[in-house]
Amino acid sequence: MGNLNCKENRGSKKRKRGACADLFSRRERMDEEEVTPVADINSIDQPMETMAFPELVAQIDRKFNIHPVNTMHFHVPHGYDDTLLEYLGGGSYGNVVKSRAVTRKDGKLVIVAIKKMHRPFGSVNTARRVFREIRLLQLMRHDNVIRALDLYSPDKDFSTFNDMYVVTEYAGHSLYEVLKNQRENNVIHLQLEHVKFILYQLLRGLKYIHSANVMHRDLKPSNLSLTSSCDLTVLDFGLARTVEKVPHGMSTYVMTRWYRSPEVIYWKIGSYDKQADVWSVGCIAAEMMINQPLFPGESTNSQYDMITALCGAPDEELLQKIEDNNSQTIRAVIDKISNRRPRQNFSQYFRNLNPELPDDAIDFLDKMLQLDPERRLTVQQALEHDYLSSYSDPKDEPIVAEPYTLEDNVEYTIQDWKRIIWNEIQNYTGDDGSPPFI
Numbered sequence: 001m002g003n004l005n006c007k008e009n010r011g012s013k014k015r016k017r018g019a020c021a022d023l024f025s026r027r028e029r030m031d032e033e034e035v036t037p038v039a040d041i042n043s044i045d046q047p048m049e050t051m052a053f054p055e056l057v058a059q060i061d062r063k064f065n066i067h068p069v070n071t072m073h074f075h076v077p078h079g080y081d082d083t084l085l086e087y088l089g090g091g092s093y094g095n096v097v098k099s100r101a102v103t104r105k106d107g108k109l110v111i112v113a114i115k116k117m118h119r120p121f122g123s124v125n126t127a128r129r130v131f132r133e134i135r136l137l138q139l140m141r142h143d144n145v146i147r148a149l150d151l152y153s154p155d156k157d158f159s160t161f162n163d164m165y166v167v168t169e170y171a172g173h174s175l176y177e178v179l180k181n182q183r184e185n186n187v188i189h190l191q192l193e194h195v196k197f198i199l200y201q202l203l204r205g206l207k208y209i210h211s212a213n214v215m216h217r218d219l220k221p222s223n224l225s226l227t228s229s230c231d232l233t234v235l236d237f238g239l240a241r242t243v244e245k246v247p248h249g250m251s252t253y254v255m256t257r258w259y260r261s262p263e264v265i266y267w268k269i270g271s272y273d274k275q276a277d278v279w280s281v282g283c284i285a286a287e288m289m290i291n292q293p294l295f296p297g298e299s300t301n302s303q304y305d306m307i308t309a310l311c312g313a314p315d316e317e318l319l320q321k322i323e324d325n326n327s328q329t330i331r332a333v334i335d336k337i338s339n340r341r342p343r344q345n346f347s348q349y350f351r352n353l354n355p356e357l358p359d360d361a362i363d364f365l366d367k368m369l370q371l372d373p374e375r376r377l378t379v380q381q382a383l384e385h386d387y388l389s390s391y392s393d394p395k396d397e398p399i400v401a402e403p404y405t406l407e408d409n410v411e412y413t414i415q416d417w418k419r420i421i422w423n424e425i426q427n428y429t430g431d432d433g434s435p436p437f438i
């Protein structure tokens with residue numbers, strides 16, 4: 001691994017950069033890190049203590065520049081540098097551009113991702129999802145978890161309220177892009193040491209998320225971002241409780257099914273929801289280790305077929321739990337379609353695909369990819385596994401002081417949610433890391 005020392009990086013957003021610097025090409029790194037002085041914040045190179053921002057205004061009094069981006073209009077608040085907007089992508093719930101701003105406390109230049117929510121009040125489910133996202137983005141405070149830097153609407157009163165934006169720190173390239181680039185160009189950006197460091201950070205972030213009583217439920221490579229120094233941020237957390245519709249024409253790759261646990265897709269088992277996230281981490285781990293998706297099912301049936309081909313059919317103990325939590329009929333169906341397949345030898349299977357994999361990595365996969373959520377490693381056990389021992393440090397794996405209660409399962413109407421979200425935006429004042437409201 002040469003002088004690669006991912007451990008140097010662990011644990012702080014002020015981590016040393018460049019320890020894993022060969023993760024992306026020089027051109028890509030420049031894209032992420034090199035910033036030219038900002039046009040409309042013209043004293044950017046002065047220490048910020050000497051810069052006097054105008055007094056901060058209330059949300060309602062903020063002003064915006066409007067920019068055409070693709071076929072949309074993006075409102076960028078005054079106080080941001082909007083000279084170089086770059087479209088990052090769009091999903092089912094929003095479109096995101098990259099921009100720049102300075103923090104109000106120390107004038108540090110930050111690269112930000114501005115997300116314009118797509119039809120935030122199109123349905124009760126979407127409005128609830130938006131509420132969850134903006135609440136969680138304000139609550140979460142962890143190096144490996146994305147957080148809100150700003151929240152705004154250009155609409156001036158509730159009666160015209162329709163558009164809203166969420167700003168987060170730009171967190172780098174998505175793991176999806178990195179893996180796609182590896183496969184398409186036949187290059188390896190992620191060495192096994194990078195993979196280990198990525199998994200450690202993912203589990204470290206997940207430990208925090210789970211401690212807040214939040215389940216991510218949509219962990220997949222496109223929801224994980226990596227900087228060139230290999231710092232990982234979990235994006236889009238806690239959003240997958242609603243049923244997701246995948247728009248027509250979207251690539252099957254981004255469909256979440258590939259990372260979904262068997263108990264989420266096929267059977268429910270008690271209150272082991274958090275374990276579904278562990279399954280997703282297992283799938284992501286395997287994908288990085290073998291440089292191809294582990295269970296790329298094109299339908300629910302083929303997904304199950306792939307899972308049981310590797311992990312075997314549920315044994316008697318699991319079948320009994322399935323029956324207890326569901327019904328005898330479900331048990332019979334599961335038993336029939338699982339075809340009593342044996343679990344494969346993980347060493348043989350994975351070494352065939354990557355002969356370099358060490359024993360502890362394979363044992364890690366074996367324990368993460370257990371069909372029975374109660375026999376799967378918990379996040380804490382995963383962090384303690386030998387495979388991650390070079391990074392694990394329980395004193396530096398923080399959890400929340402108190403679990404969150406979101407009160408998001410109340411039966412509100414769209415109009416109710418709209419009012420709640422409007423108030424949430426009007427009451428949002430930002431913090432030291434936010435750009436100034438001017």
Ligand SMILES: Nc1ncnc2c1ncn2[C@@H]1O[C@H](COP(=O)(O)OP(=O)(O)OP(=O)(O)O)[C@@H](O)[C@H]1O
Pocket residue numbers: 088089090091092093094095096113115146168169170171172173174222225235236
């Ligand atoms: N803070 C960020 N830093 C870097 N990239 C980001 C950030 N936030 C979003 N992106 C990127 O912007 C694109 C679209 O964002 P996002 O996935 O949040 O939209 P979405 O509608 O919620 O997507 P999905 O349909 O997967 O839920 C993605 O490529 C994502 O990686």
